[in-house]
Amino acid sequence: MGILTFIIALLTGLLVLAGYFVPALAGLQSILLGWAAIAAAMAAIVGVLSLISVHGDKVRRRGKGSIYSAILLVGLFIAFIFGLVPPGPAGPILGLLFKAIILPSQAALMALLAITLLYAAVRLLRRRPDLMSIVFLISASLVLLGSATLPFGEIPILSNWIRPWVTQVLALGGARGILIGVALGSLLTGLRVLFGADRPYGGK
Amino acid sequence: MIELGVILISALLLLVFTVRKRKSPAKFRELAAFTRLSQAIGLSVEDGTRLHISLGRGDLLTSRGASGLAGLSFVRDIAERTSVSDSPLVVTAGDPVLALLTQDTLRAGYEAARVGDLFSPNSGRLAGMSPFGYAAGVMPVVGDENVSANVLIGNFGAEIGLLAESAERERALTIAASDDLTAQAVLYASAEEPLIGEETFAAGAYLGMGASHTASLTVQDILRWLVILFLLAGAGLKFLQFLGIF
Numbered sequence: 001m002g003i004l005t006f007i008i009a010l011l012t013g014l015l016v017l018a019g020y021f022v023p024a025l026a027g028l029q030s031i032l033l034g035w036a037a038i039a040a041a042m043a044a045i046v047g048v049l050s051l052i053s054v055h056g057d058k059v060r061r062r063g064k065g066s067i068y069s070a071i072l073l074v075g076l077f078i079a080f081i082f083g084l085v086p087p088g089p090a091g092p093i094l095g096l097l098f099k100a101i102i103l104p105s106q107a108a109l110m111a112l113l114a115i116t117l118l119y120a121a122v123r124l125l126r127r128r129p130d131l132m133s134i135v136f137l138i139s140a141s142l143v144l145l146g147s148a149t150l151p152f153g154e155i156p157i158l159s160n161w162i163r164p165w166v167t168q169v170l171a172l173g174g175a176r177g178i179l180i181g182v183a184l185g186s187l188l189t190g191l192r193v194l195f196g197a198d199r200p201y202g203g204k
Numbered sequence: 205m206i207e208l209g210v211i212l213i214s215a216l217l218l219l220v221f222t223v224r225k226r227k228s229p230a231k232f233r234e235l236a237a238f239t240r241l242s243q244a245i246g247l248s249v250e251d252g253t254r255l256h257i258s259l260g261r262g263d264l265l266t267s268r269g270a271s272g273l274a275g276l277s278f279v280r281d282i283a284e285r286t287s288v289s290d291s292p293l294v295v296t297a298g299d300p301v302l303a304l305l306t307q308d309t310l311r312a313g314y315e316a317a318r319v320g321d322l323f324s325p326n327s328g329r330l331a332g333m334s335p336f337g338y339a340a341g342v343m344p345v346v347g348d349e350n351v352s353a354n355v356l357i358g359n360f361g362a363e364i365g366l367l368a369e370s371a372e373r374e375r376a377l378t379i380a381a382s383d384d385l386t387a388q389a390v391l392y393a394s395a396e397e398p399l400i401g402e403e404t405f406a407a408g409a410y411l412g413m414g415a416s417h418t419a420s421l422t423v424q425d426i427l428r429w430l431v432i433l434f435l436l437a438g439a440g441l442k443f444l445q446f447l448g449i450f
Contacts, residue, residue, distance in 0.1 A: 017211070020207075021205075021207075021208050033265070036265055037265065039301070040263075040264075040265060040300065040301050043300040043301045043303070043304045044300040044333075045300075046300065046303075046304055047300030047303045047304065047330035047333075048300075048330070050303065050307075050325065050326070050328075050329060050330055051329070051330050053325070053326060054326045054329050057326060063348070064348040065344050065347075065348045068344065102337075105336070105340070106334070106336040106337075109336040109339060109340065109363070109366065110336070112366065113362060113363065113365050113366055116365050116366060116369045116394070117362075117365050117390060117393065117394065119369075120365065120368070120369065120390075120393040120394035121393045124392075124393050124394075127396070136392060136393070175385050177401070178385060178388065178400065178401040179385070180428070180431055181401035181402030181424075181428065182271075182383045182401055182402060182404065182405075184402060184424050184427050184428060184431075185270070185271075185274065185383075185401075185402040185404060185405030185406075185424060186267060186270035186271070186383070186405070187210070187211070187214055187427075188214060188218065188405065188420040188423055188424055189270045189271075189273050189274045189277075189405055189420070190270055190273075191211075191214060191215050191218050191420075192218070192277075192416055192417075192420055193273055195215075195218070195219070195416075197222065197414070197416035197417075198273070198276075198277045198408075198416070200273060200276045200277070200305045200308070200309055201305065201308065
């Protein structure tokens with residue numbers, strides 16, 4: 001069974017990869033990717049069932065935070081019911097639930113993140129008091145001051161010269177270097193999975 | 205055709221370095237994150253606390269899935285090492301396919317340790333499918349489940365800051381890596397042991413997970429030097445063109 005899944009995965013991977021370089025295989029590539037999308041949709045259903053199982057178990061055990069698990073399950077059930085009732089997911093009730101609950105919750109988390117990052121930046125100097133941390137904080141402060149809308153207008157040299165130079169020369173160069181490293185890592189990870197050295201399927 | 209050439213050369217080098225027998229063990233530069241991870245694995249088994257791995261929201265049908273796959277590759281290894289712990293490993297994912305593969309990988313780890321009956325499908329979870337939904341789903345795991353170390357590795361956005369902060373509040377070790385530039389900047393400030401750039405993909409080699417992982421790191425280094433040489437050659441030629449010599 002393990003060998004069979006490996007052969008199927010290897011052939012599928014090679015065909016999809018070849019589809020990018022051999023035009024005659026583009027149609028087959030499209031079909032295989034379509035199947036993958038359908039499998040991913042099925043996985044979403046399994047994922048939601050797993051979510052229900054985890055939180056249902058937490059409610060049963062009455063563990064720490066089980067009230068939140070209960071709220072999640074009730075919310076999931078309500079959204080599911082309203083999603084089934086015509087006109088379905090695009091209906092006004094689900095739209096209202098989205099606008100009244102999900103949107104404000106996400107906005108609140110976003111605002112919390114801003115405070116969290118400010119606090120983390122201050123704590124950075126205590127945790128790692130080295131040259132790179134100082135450079136990191138100075139760069140972040142310069143870019144923030146250079147981009148901010150201040151009551152007295154822009155800070156002349158900072159906004160016109162230092163900030164563009166930091167973001168478009170230093171930061172962009174560093175970002176491209178990091179992205180090249182990430183791309184090479186992604187390529188090698190993909191090849192390891194393709195050759196079956198890593199098999200996140202079939203239990204091996 | 206350049207892309208095909210890069211893929212073929214990488215594949216060939218990976219095969220050669222995987223098959224080739226090394227005369228001496230591979231030497232890597234010191235990365236504190238992996239040293240502390242190895243210690244944390246041992247400690248969690250000894251003191252009965254839990255390890256938590258978060259694999260991010262990388263959709264496996266896109267290029268963002270590679271970092272999730274990199275994380276998944278050491279889930280099996282860590283599951284095998286911690287399977288006999290009182291509090292087994294818990295893994296969260298923000299993509300349903302990744303969550304499903306996580307359960308399968310965890311099961312494989314338990315079976316490899318010959319304790320397959322201890323495996324619970326609930327140890328591999330889908331935490332949420334939107335960025336902040338995912339963060340909100342993972343934060344209770346970090347805070348409520350007796351977690352002593354968190355490994356956040358995969359595709360995350362800025363929301364990873366909330367997870368790192370949540371772990372900090374619990375005084376749990378956080379080792380974190382992402383393929384996303386915004387998340388890397390956030391992690392540099394907020395995580396205890398951040399990993400930058402391609403270090404995200406080095407976990408397998410550092411944790412001694414086999415020849416293919418070591419070979420992968422070697423090929424990454426070779427390719428990186430080739431890229432550097434090409435960039436320098438390009439800059440040199442441009443300079444010569446500017447001088448009117450070329």
